[in-house]
Amino acid sequence: MAAPDGGCHRGFSNQNNDRKMRGQALMAPAGHLEFEGLLGERRIAARSELAQVIRMLSTENLPDVAKVDAELPVDAFFEPRLYSQLAVPGFESMTLSQLTLSKASDQSGSRRVRTDKAGIATFPGIGHIATGMPDADLTATYSPAKQAFSFPAEDGVEKWCEVRTSTFVPNTQIEIIEHIDPVLVNFLEQHIDAPENLKIVDNPQRYVESISKALGLIDHAGPDFHTALVESLQAILLFQHPSAESFAALGMHGMLFLNVPADAGINYFVEEITHQGGHVLFSEATLNRGEFFIAEPEAALSDFLGDSDPRSIYDAFHGLYTEHMESQIVLAVLDRELGVDGLESAFRRHLDAVLLRHARDLSLIGKFTDDIFSPLGKAVFMQFQDSYDHVIKENPHLLGVALHA
Template sequence: MNWKTLDNLVGEGRHKMSLYARQLVAVHCADLMQSLDHLGASLFFSPFIFVPNVDSNSVRLALTAQTLAVSGKLSTAIVAHTNELGHVFVPSLGYLKTPIPNGEVSLRANHGAEWLVDVGGTMESLTIEPISCTDPFPFGVIEHSTTLFGNDIIGDDGSQICLTDGCVAKIGAPIEMLQALQQISKNQPHLFSLIETSVDYFVMVDHRVMRSCTTESLPGIVFVAAINRLSIPYFIEEIAHQCGHAIISTISFGKNVFFLEDENTPLSNHSRNPRETRSILVALHGAFTEVISALALYEYLLSGSDVSSDDRLEALGRMTFALKKYTVDKQNVCAITTLTPLGRSLQEFVLEMGDKLLEETVELRAGVNVDQQIYDFDFDQFKLNNGYRNLG
């Protein structure tokens, strides 16, 4: 396997998503299919169509945003639910500002330029607040809560998380996040191509547990934690890691393609560590995301960019810690004996890239102490453990 093969596999996964989205639209909005049936399958793709237990009005809203530019006026009324600000999120377009917070509104759309809301029997024109974007990159940034997500997002602790309960950070993409995207696109164009294909929106969240559900229920959407230290190295790792989950989930959309057994089989069935609680799929995800995160950070260190001493130190620490976690997951992934040919090919790709990074960074990592790091990298703790006392 190589980067080009991965790119092709992600493209095939997106196509499968589009076909499935088309089927969902046919179920929820059969009356629209007659006029829209001639449209290509890819036009039906919107991450918000995939939300578990989504209602037909949410599908209509998502579909309206996808098709207005092609098919013109869609005047059928759409019932939507506003958030605490009175906003209705319209995929691909923005936030419609209504005078009704936490309520139900009836909307009509004309070519995407004019949106009307029924207020007491009178149709009033609405203004639209555009979705933030990662200009010049083609990703939308969701920075307000949206009821389109519903209550079906599951965190890694098994609990339900609702994006209308204050998890969405009230910020657009921080400048450091844009700079991180620029660094990845410049230093790792193969990885960035995979990200462009598999990701539509970044959701800025201030709840760490949210990150674990990336693409499980919402393909094309990546959750980015905007908490604690917001630096270029932080966002390089966060973007690479979370998008890595999106890449693998896109390839395997709708089908177990990596294993000859249930992908939720406990890793402890293969690993010698009886305390291992993850599944074999999660272990494969882990090794892949750790390696591409370390790779993105390594390329940043080698880029010759104008990197501050703190950012260079943080990138070195994050890369070292990612590779330390990889050495553990390498043993776990190697222990899995039920891989399909595609799973084996992905395993070999990850191991080859990870082992090469370990070899190339031996001198760079010499003397770097990450022993006190637990799971999420703590830069202040890292500086303290490596003899840097100026933590302000």
């Protein structure tokens, strides 16, 4: 768990139309329902709904809200840690001032902040500071010009702490996490076995270029999907763990958790950002789950299949979407020869694996669409099926993959 370099001391010495048309042609073959028309507006409406709910819960449950809340724009409440912190009653390890300072129109003035057991105070979107005061409840004043926080000292001399500034993926708001703060500690303890074996990768900044290039490939392959990703993704935590899988979760909505292999390259980040980022987007689009199902969304899929499939209906629906997007994006990257020299074999192996899973899930769930889905849910399912059929028709060399499903 990384510690910052910064310390304290006394005193202070439009995507163009052609690209959009190409993306739409890929995601919605001629003669089929246009996918963004089914889910795009719902995703945008759900983001607004989520932000308003988190604003309300923050007002009710977090301290210092009376002073802070009025000045904050809606997008301040997309901060992923707010979701997690508010989901655990009585768990308050970072203040609203800390979590939303980067979005405040006026960042001056004194604010209440809390440090962790290492004396570090984290400010998402700004960075973190090493105060030397563990588990402390402090009053701090931020100076954007100095990129530092000041604290009143007992001897009357201000104590200044310089910020170790956040690292972002270029041309996005996506922050690369460099310190595991208490909210993340609590969240990871609930979502990963043996969380004590998790550590942030050494020098996370070294992956920024690969992540940026991966997003560039996704943009060329599916501009609308890329636009949604960079709107909804707030942060990525790059970690290493002997057994944990990469994941995204509504409890830390907008953050991706990627277990990075030693040989991770651009292809890895294309695949994982599409997959895990797809979960984030689909969670937004299906926030009102009842609109998509006539069966209980959390019902076991095995109740319909008659086998031991461990997934819920809703989890399987998520899987269909991520399989759909991965196959569409990776196929477009390969077909358009988007500067992936040396990575073609890795992309093709991944495409084969995804199409195999997708064909299997479409076949399994397709037998029970009348029992599972509402008309809207069935329309979304048919988009998955039609897009898959279109891929096989236009790429007959992939038919062998389907026959093995």
